[in-house]
Amino acid sequence: xxxxASTWVSPPTRTPLIENLVSGVDRYNPNNVGxxxxxxxxxxxxxxxxxxxxxxxxxxxxxxxxxxxxxxxxNILIKALTSSPFPDFNLCLSLLxxxxxxxxxxxPDPLPSLLPILTxxxxxxxxxxFPAFWAMYRSDEAEALRDNYxxxxxxxxxxxxxxxIRAVKAAFKRIGSARLSSYLDLxxxxxxxYIEKLGWSIDAVSGVVTVxxxxxxxxxxxxxxxxxxxxxxxxxxxxxxxxx
Amino acid sequence: xxxxxxxxxxxxxEEDLQDVDVNLAIGNYGQNGMYxxxxxxxxxxxxxAVQQQMAQQAAFSQVPDVVKRFIVHFHQAVLDNNLAxxxxxxxxxxNRLTEKFYAKTEWPEAEVIAPLVNDDQIFLILYRELYYRHxxxxxxxxxxxxxxxxxxxxxxxxxxxxxxxxxxxxxxxQWLWDIIDEFIYQYQSFCVWRSKVKSKTDEExxxxxxxxxxxxxxxxxxxxxxxxxxxxxHEHIIALQEGKSAEEIDEIVGEYGVRPLYRMLGYFxxxxxxxxxxxxxxxxxxxxxxxxxxxxxxxxFMRVTACHVTTFYYVGFCYIMLRRYPDAxxxxxxxxxxxxxxxxxxxxxxxxxxxxxxxxxMYALLAICSAxxxxxxDDNISNIVKERYGEQFTKMSRGEEGLPACEELFLYAxxxxxxxxxxxxxEGDQLAMYLEDPPIxxxxxxxxxxxxxxxxxxxxxxxxxxxxxxxxxxAAKLANFLDADEEEMVQQLMxxxxxxxxxxxxxxxxxxxxxxxxxxxxxxxxxxxDENMVHIAESTLGRKYAGWFIRNTEHSQRVFDGLRNSPLPxxxxxxxxxxxxxxxxxxxxxxxxxxxxxxxxxxxxx
Numbered sequence: 001x002x003x004x005a006s007t008w009v010s011p012p013t014r015t016p017l018i019e020n021l022v023s024g025v026d027r028y029n030p031n032n033v034g035x036x037x038x039x040x041x042x043x044x045x046x047x048x049x050x051x052x053x054x055x056x057x058x059x060x061x062x063x064x065x066x067x068x069x070x071x072x073x074x075n076i077l078i079k080a081l082t083s084s085p086f087p088d089f090n091l092c093l094s095l096l097x098x099x100x101x102x103x104x105x106x107x108p109d110p111l112p113s114l115l116p117i118l119t120x121x122x123x124x125x126x127x128x129x130f131p132a133f134w135a136m137y138r139s140d141e142a143e144a145l146r147d148n149y150x151x152x153x154x155x156x157x158x159x160x161x162x163x164x165i166r167a168v169k170a171a172f173k174r175i176g177s178a179r180l181s182s183y184l185d186l187x188x189x190x191x192x193x194y195i196e197k198l199g200w201s202i203d204a205v206s207g208v209v210t211v212x213x214x215x216x217x218x219x220x221x222x223x224x225x226x227x228x229x230x231x232x233x234x235x236x237x238x239x240x241x242x243x244x
Numbered sequence: 245x246x247x248x249x250x251x252x253x254x255x256x257x258e259e260d261l262q263d264v265d266v267n268l269a270i271g272n273y274g275q276n277g278m279y280x281x282x283x284x285x286x287x288x289x290x291x292x293a294v295q296q297q298m299a300q301q302a303a304f305s306q307v308p309d310v311v312k313r314f315i316v317h318f319h320q321a322v323l324d325n326n327l328a329x330x331x332x333x334x335x336x337x338x339n340r341l342t343e344k345f346y347a348k349t350e351w352p353e354a355e356v357i358a359p360l361v362n363d364d365q366i367f368l369i370l371y372r373e374l375y376y377r378h379x380x381x382x383x384x385x386x387x388x389x390x391x392x393x394x395x396x397x398x399x400x401x402x403x404x405x406x407x408x409x410x411x412x413x414x415x416x417x418q419w420l421w422d423i424i425d426e427f428i429y430q431y432q433s434f435c436v437w438r439s440k441v442k443s444k445t446d447e448e449x450x451x452x453x454x455x456x457x458x459x460x461x462x463x464x465x466x467x468x469x470x471x472x473x474x475x476x477x478h479e480h481i482i483a484l485q486e487g488k489s490a491e492e493i494d495e496i497v498g499e500y501g502v503r504p505l506y507r508m509l510g511y512f513x514x515x516x517x518x519x520x521x522x523x524x525x526x527x528x529x530x531x532x533x534x535x536x537x538x539x540x541x542x543x544x545f546m547r548v549t550a551c552h553v554t555t556f557y558y559v560g561f562c563y564i565m566l567r568r569y570p571d572a573x574x575x576x577x578x579x580x581x582x583x584x585x586x587x588x589x590x591x592x593x594x595x596x597x598x599x600x601x602x603x604x605x606m607y608a609l610l611a612i613c614s615a616x617x618x619x620x621x622d623d624n625i626s627n628i629v630k631e632r633y634g635e636q637f638t639k640m641s642r643g644e645e646g647l648p649a650c651e652e653l654f655l656y657a658x659x660x661x662x663x664x665x666x667x668x669x670x671e672g673d674q675l676a677m678y679l680e681d682p683p684i685x686x687x688x689x690x691x692x693x694x695x696x697x698x699x700x701x702x703x704x705x706x707x708x709x710x711x712x713x714x715x716x717x718x719a720a721k722l723a724n725f726l727d728a729d730e731e732e733m734v735q736q737l738m739x740x741x742x743x744x745x746x747x748x749x750x751x752x753x754x755x756x757x758x759x760x761x762x763x764x765x766x767x768x769x770x771x772x773x774d775e776n777m778v779h780i781a782e783s784t785l786g787r788k789y790a791g792w793f794i795r796n797t798e799h800s801q802r803v804f805d806g807l808r809n810s811p812l813p814x815x816x817x818x819x820x821x822x823x824x825x826x827x828x829x830x831x832x833x834x835x836x837x838x839x840x841x842x843x844x845x846x847x848x849x850x
Contacts, residue, residue: 005747005761009532023532025469028462055528062524062664063461085747085763087567090693094525094565097663097683119696126700128738131731171741173774179734208775216745219770219781228790236794239801 008086013048015039027056030064037072040079047155049079051088058095070111074149077118081125082159084166089122110144117142130164130183157185165198170216177207296355303356311341311352312360315371319361322370325414334419338374342382350383351375366403366413372396377426380433387448390434394458397427401467404509405474410500417508421548424512427467428519434459435662441669441679453670461664464520468513475510476501481536484544511545518558523662525690527562528759534559535757539575549586553579553599557606559758561659564609565690567697569617570748570766576610577621579603584624605657607632612653615640616698617746617766620785643702650698654691661686701743703736711771716779737773744770 002012010019018039021027036057043049054076061068073096080088121142124133136142137160150156164183168175177195181187186194195202195209202209211217314337321329342351354368354375361367376393379385385393400423404411415423438452438459457463472478476497483493500506514537521530537545539559546552556579563572583603611633614621618641629637636653640646663686668674684692710725723730744767749760771780 003760003762005749005759006756009757009759025473028465052528052532055526059526059529062526065665085567085742085745087565087697090697091528091566093693094527094690097665097686123696123700126697126739128735128742130735167738167742170745171738171771171773173772173779175773176775179731216741216765217772219772219779221781222783223786224783225786226788226790232790232794236797236801239798243805 004085008051008083010052011048011050014050014053018050018053022052022056027059028063030060030067033057033060033064033067036060037069040072040075043079044075044153047159049083051080051083051086051091054079055091055095058092062095062097070109071149073111074114074118075153077115078149078153078156081118081122082156082163084125084163089118093119110148114145114149117145125160125163128167130167130185133160134182134185161186161194169211169214172211173213173217174208174210177202177209180209300353300356303352304359307352307356308345311345312357314338314341315357315360319364319367322367322413323364325412327414327416330414331416331418334416342378346378347382351378369396369400369403370415373400373423373426376430377422380426380430385433387451390430390437391451391455391458393430394434397430397467398463401470404506405470410503410506414503414505417504417548418550420505420508421512421551424468424509424516425550425554428464428516428523431459431461431464431520432523432660432662435666436660438666439663439685441667441675441682449669449675452666456666456670461520461524465517468516468520471506471509471513472517474500475506475513477507477510477514478536480507480510481538481545485536485538508545512548512551515551515555515558518562519554519659522558522562522659524664525661525686527565530558530562531566531758535759537758539578539758550595550599553583553602557602558659560606560609564613565694566747568747568749568761569613570619570746570764571761573610573613573617573619573621574749576606576613577625580606580610580625580628581622604632608636608653608657611637612640612650612657615646615650616701617743619766641705643705644699647695647698647702651691651695654694655687658687658690661690701739704740704743707733707736707740708769711769711778711780712782714778714780716777719773719776719778722778734773737771737778741771743767 010022014022017035021032021036026032036053039050039053040057043054057072057076061073076092077089080092083089117136121133121136124130124136137146161184168180168183177191180195181191184191184194192202200209200211314333318330318333318337321333351374354372357371358368361371372393373396376385376389376396379389380393404413444452480493480497480501483496488496494502497507501510514533517533518530521527521533537543537555539555540546556575560572560575560579563569563575580603583599607629610621610625611629614626614629615637633653636646636649639649640653663683667678706726710722719734720730723733726733728736744765745763746766747761748764748766749758750762750764768783768785769780770783771778773779
């Protein structure tokens with residue numbers, strides 16, 4: 001069975017061509033950056049995500065500063081924003097070396113002004129401050145981000161909601177619909193439809209939403225018993241056979 | 245005078261660099277800008293060569309006889325591929341003579357000792373490898389040393405990779421490891437040195453802008469990937485894991501891979517990649533290149549202790565940056581246990597110092613991880629953590645106020661990060677701008693990212709201490725205790741839940757690669773929110789008996805053995821006869837001897 005990490009390392013949607021680039025030495029060939037960038041835009045259009053392929057783009061930028069394309073970087077960061085429980089966003093930032101600002105380009109580099117906003121959004125998600133996330137995301141400050149980037153990223157808001165749902169599912173057995181509404185930034189019919197799609201139930205009278213039991217929201221007190229493994233006894237046993 | 249020296253040096257460099265053509269596994273990217281022809285300088289060079297020769301003869305007469313004899317002997321050992329003799333010369337002879345004659349100065353230059361070894365170019369390359377390593381570790385390498393050591397490394401790898409077929413040379417494993425280790429160290433050292441623009445002379449700036457390919461990341465990666473490909477080391481490891489026979493493996497790995505020199509260089513290059521990618525901040529790729537490598541003491545590639553320790557240090561560190569603290573803890577505990585066990589065998593030399601230093605940094609990292617994701621670890625190890633970093637550990641376990649302690653330990657224990665690209669030495673204006681507004685240092689950048697992860701889970705320790713007191717309580721009441729808004733507190737509870745789950749490599753049997761893993765619970769304290777009530781469940785550890793019984797059984801076995809092996813208390817006149825029979829040495833009576841009998845097998849060092 002594919003584990004959560006193995007899907008992250010190699011998502012089933014990755015094509016053999018990309019796999020070859022991600023895992024082989026061709027990943028260092030700057031001529032391949034176009035293929036990886038196209039793949040990123042494909043991810044953006046079709047709600048797919050491939051962290052390692054995107055990191056490979058940043059690696060090429062790191063080694064070949066001339067290739068640097070701020071739009072691509074911003075899109076990578078937007079995709080990485082919602083990849084909990086993996087710290088993709090910071091992994092991407094790790095590869096962004098400080099670069100001298102190029103003066104003689106016609107267009108100003110949008111990254112320096114958007115990076116603080118993206119970082120704040122990431123931190124809010126990390127800290128489960130979902131209502132604050134939405135407030136920030138909908139603010140005037142983030143207008144350029146919304147209008148130029150996230151609007152192109154199909155299903156972006158829903159991937160944020162996926163992050164919310166992961167957190168809620170683990171921590172709650174039942175949650176008030178007002179609270180859930182503020183986390184998801186959905187209300188009325190939108191909220192009801194969303195809850196229905198999740199397969200969760202909502203109490204018509206109290207408005208309390210019941211989260212189905214899962215591995216994380218069902219804590220049990222246990223006593224962990226000692227478990228002795230054979231190697232621990234190897235010395236004793238081998239000694240016994242020697243002296244027998 | 246100084247001008248003259250530069251000229252000699254430049255001519256040499258240009259000629260030599262033309263030869264540098266390491267087989268390019270990853271292509272010749274970004275390495276344009278070859279050199280203009282050196283013809284015009286030849287006459288001058290001839291003249292200077294004569295002068296140089298005279299100077300060399302003078303230098304030769306200065307070399308102590310014992311050093312000359314050592315070099316001749318060393319050379320012979322290399323010619324004979326006599327591993328035992330090479331090892332002696334490499335591990336003890338060289339170090340002893342260094343202490344005696346060259347503690348504060350360079351060894352004689354390779355050109356000076358060349359007559360002793362019949363101008364054997366291969367030996368001279370190896371000699372220079374040691375020569376520069378000595379300069380880096382004992383003295384201050386100047387720009388010439390840095391450029392020349394690069395050039396020499398290229399010549400060495402060029403010889404190994406681009407001769408007609410595999411070369412017959414054999415070297416001890418320890419030395420092979422040191423070659424790769426030093427190659428990366430010098431690359432890292434160069435990058436750090438290069439990034440300090442302020443202290444550069446005009447001359448250095450000119451050189452740095454002309455020779456931007458020296459120690460470039462591409463060239464270093466090229467060498468490592470080429471060695472990996474030539475030796476087919478990945479295929480080798482996979483074949484071993486599949487349980488193939490020795491003959492089958494020989495078939496698979498080909499003419500290079502069957503030779504120990506290439507096989508080990510290939511393996512060490514994988515570890516080298518792990519390290520280079522970590523230094524450059526690519527933690528995912530660092531672990532991905534280790535995909536096939538088994539982190540087990542039993543692996544046939546783990547015989548060089550320094551390599552073993554380096555591997556675990558970098559793997560553990562990458563796990564931290566991937567926010568996989570339990571995996572990091574497991575990695576560190578594993579190797580620290582190993583270091584503790586081998587201490588009794590391994591008190592030798594420079595390697596031991598180095599290993600101890602790395603171990604101490606791992607204890608610091610372990611303290612950070614244990615504060616962020618508390619889990620039970622081996623008592624011996626956790627006692628040392630408490631002893632060395634107890635104060636910081638306590639602070640870090642308190643959330644927000646522990647951040648400075650976290651920062652201190654991180655900066656002490658993290659790898660020496662580097663920037664992939666040089667400052668803009670070739671562009672005067674940009675260089676001035678760079679000087680005025682220097683970019684954040686790589687270590688500081690990675691620190692900031694790490695601290696943002698730590699800060700995100702800062703509320704956890706306080707919450708935890710409250711939850712521990714209850715089996716259930718109302719959210720409003722808890723918020724009241726914390727003096728916080730209820731909504732805010734509920735959000736913090738979700739953080740706590742996230743912090744108590746981690747992607748982790750639990751099932752090491754079936755999970756391929758170091759990046760694989762699944763979500764596991766890492767905390768003994770769990771809870772769930774039922775609308776506005778928090779229900780808490782705690783797991784406790786049952787009392788452990790096994791360790792106590794095992795230790796004492798082993799102890800009594802030793803005592804029993806000791807008693808049984810000691811001579812019987814018989815009348816004195818018969819005692820002589822007993823001793824003549826050559827019974828086990830009487831000192832074996834001490835129970836201590838049992839300690840030699842380590843279950844993991846002796847620590848082998850090459």
